[in-house]
Amino acid sequence: MVWPWRRKSRRRMARIAIEGAISGSTRRRVLKALREVQEREFPALLLRIDSPGGTVGDSQEIHAALLRLREKGCRVVASFGNISASGGVYVGVAAETIVANPGTITGSIGVILRGNNLSELLDKIGIRFETVKSGTYKDILSPDRALSPEERQLLQDLIDSSYSQFVDAVAEGRGLEPDAVRAFADGRVFSGAQAKDLGLVDELGDEEQARVLAARLADLDEERCRPVTLGKPRKSLLQGLPGSSLLSAMHQRLNTELELSGQLLWMHRP
Numbered sequence: 001m002v003w004p005w006r007r008k009s010r011r012r013m014a015r016i017a018i019e020g021a022i023s024g025s026t027r028r029r030v031l032k033a034l035r036e037v038q039e040r041e042f043p044a045l046l047l048r049i050d051s052p053g054g055t056v057g058d059s060q061e062i063h064a065a066l067l068r069l070r071e072k073g074c075r076v077v078a079s080f081g082n083i084s085a086s087g088g089v090y091v092g093v094a095a096e097t098i099v100a101n102p103g104t105i106t107g108s109i110g111v112i113l114r115g116n117n118l119s120e121l122l123d124k125i126g127i128r129f130e131t132v133k134s135g136t137y138k139d140i141l142s143p144d145r146a147l148s149p150e151e152r153q154l155l156q157d158l159i160d161s162s163y164s165q166f167v168d169a170v171a172e173g174r175g176l177e178p179d180a181v182r183a184f185a186d187g188r189v190f191s192g193a194q195a196k197d198l199g200l201v202d203e204l205g206d207e208e209q210a211r212v213l214a215a216r217l218a219d220l221d222e223e224r225c226r227p228v229t230l231g232k233p234r235k236s237l238l239q240g241l242p243g244s245s246l247l248s249a250m251h252q253r254l255n256t257e258l259e260l261s262g263q264l265l266w267m268h269r270p
Helices: 024-038 056-069 087-092 119-125 147-173 176-181 193-200 205-217 244-260
Strands: 013-019 044-051 053-055 075-087 095-101 105-107 189-191 227-231 265-267
Touching: 013 024, 013 205, 024 056, 024 227, 044 087, 044 205, 053 056, 053 087, 053 105, 056 087, 056 147, 056 265, 075 087, 075 205, 087 105, 087 265, 095 193, 095 205, 105 119, 105 193, 147 176, 189 193
Parallel strands: 013 044, 013 227, 044 075, 075 095, 075 105
Antiparallel strands: 053 265, 105 189
């Protein structure tokens, strides 16, 4: 598509916000917005991240799309909000520069996979699963039984592979040695100030400082250049109803749990 305001966009800055858990819906929304950034030839992107992370594949696809955008010449600056942990870090390290608040919660570099062993509860209430499968491990993480030692090792190998991918991406994005990243990539969280000392972020500051930095990198007027926010989430149908904030939060939490259940996660889950 040829955008009629392309020339104007070349003197403006795009902004995309990633808020909440990173899932398939986040990926679709952000990738669509990134395509618009490229088509309209924005010279700079302010990427606002306020997320505890999320699914591995979705985080990787957003990360890859950001790198492709940078290859096209767009200057990308990430701004970490209240929290940018785990998958939020993975997405953020695709940026050219990262700015975090001193008190931002970040880090949590690692992988988690959770299942529920409900076998004792199911026995008490008299429910029994009948499973027909094509392979020994086809029902791994089934809630009606515990993991076998062999299954646990298979899943640990899967976790270790994903963890290595995470470490390598952080090392490459931040210009660090993989061993240096592994020294602090054990799931712990840091403040923005601590992350700067570790080399995870470049500067301490708020979103406005990140905007000014992006404008400077793209040679834009830092006083007059205001970001154009793309890829805004759709408004909830519950908005405007009494107690809508609580209902919306509960609805979002339930959707997140259902969408992320049984998946490898790069996610901070206290």
